[in-house]
Amino acid sequence: MKLPVLVGAMALVAHAALPPRVTECRTHEYHGKQAEARACFTRLLSAPDPYLRAEGQYGLGNYAAANNEFKAAEQRNPKDANLKVRWGRLLIEPFNKNYSDAASLFQEALEIDKKHSGALFGMALAASNGFDSKATEFARQALEAEPGLVEAQELLAQLALEDVNFAKAIEEANKALKMSPEALDAMAALAAVEAVEDRNPDVWLKKIAAINPRYGRGHAIVAHHLVLNRRYDEGIALYRKALELDPSYLEARSQLGINLMRMGKEAEAKQQLEQAFAAGFKESSTTNSLRLIDSYKNFATYKTPLSVLKLHKREAELLRIYFEPELLKCISTYEKKYKVKLPVPVQLEVYPDHEDFAVRTMGMPGLGASGVTFGTVVAMDSPSGRKPGTFHWAATLWHEMSHVFVLTATRHRVPRWFTEGVAVQEESAIYPDWGDRMTPEILMAIKEKKLLPVAELDRGFIRPSYPNQVIVSYFQGGRVIDFIKARWGFDKVLAMMNAFAKGTDTPEVVQTVLGVAPAEFDKQFLAYLEKEAGPVIAKFDEWRKVLRAAAAALKEKKHDEAIAEGEKAIAMYRDYVEGANGYEIVGEAALAKGDKAKAIDVYQRYAAVGGRKPDTLKKLALLQEQAGDKRAAAATLEKVNFIYPIKDDVMHKRLGEIYLGLANSPGAIREFRAWLAEKPNDRADANYHLARAYHAARQSDKAEEHLLEALEVAPGFRPAQKLLLELNAQKK
């Protein structure tokens, strides 16, 4: 999962487009001479020109007033590109974060002057916020238009850092320092390289302090890059230092709060965020995070020596039944597999509202991911937060927990591709049908040779250059780890993890641990992948036609033809279980023909390959049960429990009854408890069944307890009455 850019617009060094009076004020500010800067900006307020007044208000932090003055200034000079750029810069400030309006103003300025360096740089800033790969392009264009534009050069250093290309970052930062020895953000970028690479960044931080002793932003930039590298505790420490230097630096305070929240330190997070909010920093991340913290009262917390599980109260009783044992099983498995003991209990937070989860993660709604790990704190969607069949909660849990172990083992010194690759591989390691399938988007990326070399794979996660690149990179990471496991064994994966922990980079780890050059590794990996994907890609176009023919035949009730074409489609592209797929077409046609055996066969293949639609799986379970194969039916319904165990009291009842029939009392107890936790309309029946399961497990006390609950609601409930008499007779 990727994190958003946390650092807003750059501070200014050179101000070619600024009037001298404004430059003077900004220069005071840049050197930390606050009193002089304030006095200077205040003087601008009495200027007759609204633009100068706008700059005055802007410098004093009065953003609303500045915005009004800019508006007035634009009315007077609608064709002033400089003015539009400065207004855009105001809008992009962390207080506003209005990137779309800012980009419009930069665009308008470029329509007036297509080589306006400030406008091009503004576009670069706006693009960098969304990890848009165009940011670098715009920054370079700005530098072409104005070769001395230090800000643009500094931004290139930041962007290289975000790409984890430290050599490039150093090169770009040094160029900025050649342009201006006072390029503070270039120094901060160099400090960030030192910090991320586990060296002491103080040399650069001291240089920054010598120029501007109050420049908290220097520390905040380093903190930002540490956070991007998942080193939250270190990031938090640096945000604190940034605030020591400049207590009025509200963006840093907000980020401190957000990162404290990520680490599960809600009390201090709330305090910091409230402080930022009260001081006027009311941008969306701060506000959303505070709102979320307020909602924590709606969560129930369950603790064991190894775990802290937080579930929303409205679904806690039910989800705990499945989440807690799975979390503990996961910890126990990974402890052995990764040879790591976690220092503290894992905190798992499960959000029924996906947007709450997104705010928990980034401070903003709109996140595509379904789980995120912050050290030993994991936040993820609840199955109820997603449409049934679109989300496998157990695979997500095992994926995120893998991060917990890999990050702990490496002290967060691990490239993103590796930890994601290991996590994706883990999804299928426990049950082969759990992991995500090879989708058409991934196949196309392979066909178009869009996979990145292993040494550059991080770029695919951080700064994607095409729409599905993040998904493709997850897949590639997972398959890279699969390949290493298959070719060298899992011990080499562990050896790579330990090498990364020592700060070694990917090319060196590949070379030293696997004994092949990265280029040779890529070659071998692509050959490995070709075996899996090649045949599918070769027949991809034909597969589409065959699938369409199968669907059409089904619609026309030509069931034999639908089965034949559907089977062909499956043979060509086995992994395709989404949308209208061959498996379900064949299954439906077989059922229409009354051929239940065929339907069972194809639905079983669908389930085995990772088909996740709960309704289809439940259909399979019913067919299996009708065919007398209760064990298979139970196994199929267990798959549904790992996908969507909620809002289905009928399924829990059914699985419980199957387990009772199979003399699996613990399974029956679990399922009837789940049924009861669904708060069913028919509580008497649920309690009665739970009593039966406890009775079968020879737990008479609990059986009697639930019988009384059943009969309290429904005193005349015959089956419960009979069991009560039976229990009573046994007592005697």
Add this chain to the structure above:
Amino acid sequence: MAGLVLSAAMLPAASVHFVTVAGLGSEPDYEQRFASLAKEVDKIVHESSGEPKVYTLSGEAGTRARLTETLGRIAREAAADDTFVLMLIGHGSYDGGDYKFNLRGPDISATDLAAACDKIPAGRQLIVNTTSASGGAMKALQRPNRAVIAATRSGSEKNATVFGRFWVEAMRDPAADVDKNESITALEAFRYADRKTASFYETNKRIATEHAVLEDTGKGDPARNPNDENGQGLLSARFSLVRHGAAQKAAANPAKQGLLARKDDLEARIDRLKLEKAAMSVEVYKRQLSALLIQLAQVQEELDK
């Protein structure tokens, strides 16, 4: 479920008049859905042993003329101790003033519907309006001794509803019988259908566009959650919609009258004990409840022989 019968509480001597209307679907899908639901209600009611008078107006018969004619006939034939049930399936509309049930040809307004139902002398009435905007008809239809249920809380909830589907499901699902007395009351069916409706929207990640309400005092505000506090649900809780199982047979056997009396007494004692629960220690309550429940189970065992 097999063996659904109309309630014994709908007194054997008295008649039950059950009218189901499938309104205009406008689209083939809705036409089929409404007709299918009406057919299912018809089947459930016909399978009853209480010989109810069943009128199902569906397809071409789903017109205002046929509906008013049917209600007029019941008004002429019904007696004061009879029971009358009207179930409306389909689309409704609301213009801010009056509700209309959409039928083939002219629609019927809530006011006209109420006027026709008011002429029916049956002392116990239930109107289940499962249409869109049905909440807009509540005020017009409310009357003492009549329970009125609407799929929507107001006339402004205008999207097609699913409540009706789950109401019919309640009529045939023993799980709707939460107190296991072998009878599904109007209140039990309402709660069952309301819950299933909410779950339908949640599972499909859709904003709920219908919120069912119930009013059975004839003078109160329709309630989303009928309970003692809002005073709604008392009539509906006694309004047995369908009955299943063997309870009716026992009631008809003079040899078992003593046991039935004993059973009634035990049930009454259990009810009293439940009322006193808050004032008792958990242990004492459980002990006493357990003793009474065992006695009740033993009596029931005798009754079932």
